[in-house]
Amino acid sequence: MKLQGKAWKFGNDVDTDIIIAARYLNSSDPAELARHCMEDGDPEFASKVQPGDMILAAKNFGCGSSREHAPIAIKAAGVSCVVAKSFARIFYRNAFNIGLPILECPEAIDEVQEGDTLAVDAATGTIQNLTTGKEYQAVPIPDFMRQIIDAGGLISYVKERVNKNV
Amino acid sequence: MPMTITEKILAAAAGKDSVKPGELINARVDLVLGNDITAPVAIKEFQKIGVDRVWDKDRVALVPDHFTPNKDIKSAEQAKMVREFAHQQELSNYFEVGRMGIEHCLLPEQGLVGPADVIIGADSHTCTYGALGAFATGVGSTDLAAAMALGETWFKVPESIKFVFHGQLGKWVGGKDLILYTIGQIGVDGALYKAMEFSGETIRQLSMDGRFTMCNMAIEAGGKNGIIEPDEITRQYVEGRTKRPYTFYTSDPDAEYTQVYHFDTSKIEPQVAFPHLPENARPVSQAGQVEIDQAVIGSCTNGRIEDLRLAAEILKGNKVNQRVRLIVIPGTQEIYRQAMREGLFEIFLDAGAVVSTPTCGPCLGGHMGILAKGERCIATTNRNFVGRMGHPESEVYLANPAVAAASAVTGRISHPEEVL
Numbered sequence: 350m351k352l353q354g355k356a357w358k359f360g361n362d363v364d365t366d367i368i369i370a371a372r373y374l375n376s377s378d379p380a381e382l383a384r385h386c387m388e389d390g391d392p393e394f395a396s397k398v399q400p401g402d403m404i405l406a407a408k409n410f411g412c413g414s415s416r417e418h419a420p421i422a423i424k425a426a427g428v429s430c431v432v433a434k435s436f437a438r439i440f441y442r443n444a445f446n447i448g449l450p451i452l453e454c455p456e457a458i459d460e461v462q463e464g465d466t467l468a469v470d471a472a473t474g475t476i477q478n479l480t481t482g483k484e485y486q487a488v489p490i491p492d493f494m495r496q497i498i499d500a501g502g503l504i505s506y507v508k509e510r511v512n513k514n515v
Numbered sequence: 516m517p518m519t520i521t522e523k524i525l526a527a528a529a530g531k532d533s534v535k536p537g538e539l540i541n542a543r544v545d546l547v548l549g550n551d552i553t554a555p556v557a558i559k560e561f562q563k564i565g566v567d568r569v570w571d572k573d574r575v576a577l578v579p580d581h582f583t584p585n586k587d588i589k590s591a592e593q594a595k596m597v598r599e600f601a602h603q604q605e606l607s608n609y610f611e612v613g614r615m616g617i618e619h620c621l622l623p624e625q626g627l628v629g630p631a632d633v634i635i636g637a638d639s640h641t642c643t644y645g646a647l648g649a650f651a652t653g654v655g656s657t658d659l660a661a662a663m664a665l666g667e668t669w670f671k672v673p674e675s676i677k678f679v680f681h682g683q684l685g686k687w688v689g690g691k692d693l694i695l696y697t698i699g700q701i702g703v704d705g706a707l708y709k710a711m712e713f714s715g716e717t718i719r720q721l722s723m724d725g726r727f728t729m730c731n732m733a734i735e736a737g738g739k740n741g742i743i744e745p746d747e748i749t750r751q752y753v754e755g756r757t758k759r760p761y762t763f764y765t766s767d768p769d770a771e772y773t774q775v776y777h778f779d780t781s782k783i784e785p786q787v788a789f790p791h792l793p794e795n796a797r798p799v800s801q802a803g804q805v806e807i808d809q810a811v812i813g814s815c816t817n818g819r820i821e822d823l824r825l826a827a828e829i830l831k832g833n834k835v836n837q838r839v840r841l842i843v844i845p846g847t848q849e850i851y852r853q854a855m856r857e858g859l860f861e862i863f864l865d866a867g868a869v870v871s872t873p874t875c876g877p878c879l880g881g882h883m884g885i886l887a888k889g890e891r892c893i894a895t896t897n898r899n900f901v902g903r904m905g906h907p908e909s910e911v912y913l914a915n916p917a918v919a920a921a922s923a924v925t926g927r928i929s930h931p932e933e934v935l
Contacts, residue, residue, distance in 0.1 A: 362703055362792060366900040370907075371879040374552045375582060375589035377559075389902040409704035409737060413898060414879070415639040417556050417655035438708045438739055439639055443655035493539050493669065504563050507661045511566055 350450065350471040352429040353479075354401030358463040359390065363406050364413040365440065369422040371414075379425035382418050386426040400427035403467055405458055407433065411440025420444040430469055432476065432487065434458050445494050446503040452476065452487035460485075517767035519675045520744055521710040524650040524764055528633040536674040536771075544574075545759070546627060547662045548636030550618055550875075551579035551590070554597045556656035557637055561663050569604050570666035576608040576627060577601050578618040581875045586882035616847025616873045619643040619731060619815035623723075624847055629757035630745045631764055635659065635668055640815050640897065642733045646726035647753065648745035648763060653734060673739040675710040676701075677772040680717035682781035687931045689825075690725030691817055691895065691915035693717070694732040695786035696778065699796030707737035709773065712766065717780045718743060723752045724821040731816045732897050735793040787893075787928055788913035791901045799918055802928040806838075809892040810923035811904075812916050813844025813871070814878045817895035820850050822916040827859040829920035829931055830866040836926035841868035842884045848873065868923070880904045886911075893922045 367390040369382055376382065387394035387404075404410075404423065410433035411419060420443050423431065430450040444451045450471035457476050461467065465480040474487035490498070500506035516533045518526065526534040528542035549557050554577050561569075569575045577597050582590035601609035608627060615621060619640050622628045630648040634641060637659040644651035654668070662668045678697055693713075698705070711733045718726070726743050733741030743749075745763040753761060784798035812818075812826045823845060835841045843863050845851040851873065854860060863870050876883030878896040886892055886905030891912065894904065899911035914922070917931040924934045 364898075364900045366880075366898070366903050370902050371552075371881055374879075374881075375587060375593060377556045377593075389907040409707065412703055412737060413639065413734075413900060415553065415637055415641075415653040415655050417553070417637075417657060421556075435704065435707065437704070437737055439653050439655060439734075442658060446655060446657035491539075491671075503657050503661055504560050507564055507664060511564060511664060 352401065352450065352469040352471060354399065354403050354429050354467065356403055356405045356461050356463055356465045356467055357398065359404060359406040361407040362409045362412055363390065365411060365416050365419045366413060368411065368419040369416065374416060374418055377418060379421050382422035383425035386422040395426055398426055398428060401429045402427065403469065404428055404431045405461055406431065407458055408435045410436050412437035415439045417443045417447060420447050420449045424449045430471060432457055445497055448502050454485050454487035457485040517769040519710065519712060519766040519770040520648065520764045521650055521675055521712065521740060521742055522672060524631055524633060525670060525672055534672045536672050538672045539669060540672060541667055541669050542633055543667045544635055544662050545632040546574050546576060546634045547659055548576045548578065548618060548622065548634065548638065548641060549659050550581050550638055551583055551594045551597055552581045553637030553656045553659065555593045557659040557663065558596060558600045560657050560660035564660065564664045566664045569663045572605050573607045575606050575663055576622060577606060578610045578615055578621060579612065580615060580617050580873065581879065582881050583874060584612050584872065614848060617815045617818055617875055620818055620846030620850065623647060623727065624849055626756040626758045629753050629759060629761040630749060631762040635662055639734045640731050642738065642741050643727050643731040643815060645730040645733065645740050645742035646723065647749060648743060650740055650742065652740045673708055673710045674773045675712050676706055677712050677714060677775045679715040679775065679777045680713065680780045681715050681777060682717060682779050684717060684780055685784065687785050687917045688783055689915050690721055690728035692783055692786045693780060694729045695788050695793065695796040695913060696783050698732065698736045698793045701736055703735060703792050703794045704737040706733065708739055711736065711738040711741045713741065713743050719746060722821060723748060724819040727819065728816055735897060785915055785918050785930065787918065788899055790899050790910040790912065793899060793913060799928065799930045805891065805912065805928040806926060807893050807922055807928065808838065808890040809840045809842065809884060809886065810919045811842045811877050811884055811892060811894040811896060812919050813846065814875065814896040815846065816897045817916050818844055818846030818850065820853050822895065823854045823859050826916040826920040827862045829917050829934060831862050833866055833924045833934055835867040835923045839923050839926050841923040842871060842877065843868050844871045844874060844876065846873055877904055893919050893928055895919050
């Protein structure tokens, strides 16, 4: 999957309350969640972000709550992928389950500047900075996660298993 | 092969003799859990799988606790969806308002989780049940949906970190202070994807309520699970309560840990975690002059009977400061009833506090105590992120129930001794 867009940079420990504040969790409608994506970190984010843009964050992105509304809000806001130095574990799993590409690449986070245009191959994990011409390689996605992606997400993967059992 | 308690539980659940950290396993689950925020998304995903029924109607627990009693129309719609699904699936463990509690106080109390269980819940504080010697971890709604259909889930076996607590706890120091201190030492990603095993003589003397508090906040250090080897204190809690047969696992003496920390608990003061991360823990004596507008005593972290007793001990004969609102939220209907019987409500009301029905409410900025711009709250809850309890420019300070109660009396963050 080839993705292209501008980089929006965030710092360490971006928590799920920043990504989608709990006051909006009385809805699970992706479009509504998207309108408030990253609101308590950057109130303008949802209006500035363009389809294809990427979130680049430092360590422990998505820490805190298990709310799947967090990756849903990011995806529905048009963000094509999140690159971080590391992810909190529940967010990591949720992102795969709902089909939001995420990559771990500390070098890219240190060097890419806000507003740089990036091209990402989510399958191979290569990240090209089209603004500077530099290329980075993200940590490979575990094989098992790859199987879930190839099946079209966790629910499709489970469907296949259920059908085999019947 | 020597194994930790976490590895032993996961090996048994995967039907294997042994497992190693990093290994991917399919494990049966003993119970899965959702609430009024996470279950609606899970139900929608479950309906896409193409099975009519959940795998076991006795092992899917749904607890509407976050925005209940319904705080607005949208929340009411979400709660209604969960209720209708529970009735349609004939779930035996759906807990209606009036018969419910905050999920992580409720499930252990009701004996629905026990030692050696594997539990996943669509709530990050599911790790609470590790206090019973279970493997319990938070997942998202889609993982919950898959487990509701299959009765199993996949895990990457985590590496373990051992925390050994030595020494006697000071008078006003409890499980909350030990876990805040620990997170302060290792940081909010200090145990990322790892099992946090709490051990040592201090833990052996710690009550079940204190142990629940510690394991509850493992997620605040990024942990996959928190866990404590079961002992006599565990046995007393689960006997006659836990509904399924249980096993007590212990870690082998030569089990492998990526790190081992030793803490002298006799030197640990009551802790306060400053905004906006739980790792910003410092001794209450170093808090300085921090005036507060609100105090909250409750939540899945500190809404149990011991917590309320501790708060009452401080509040007895004292008044809540004129400028402060004190909100007390018992964790379950049972805890509520017990507190009422013990006369704790009389003490809270005399002091000028409000006592609420069980709800997660203010902890996540839902309802029942939202903060305005610039307001500060001391809370016995688990997170002090930006905007966690209301306005993005409000502040939350995390502490134990005695510190929260004392601070409510003085109007600023205070050591319990200040008001006695």
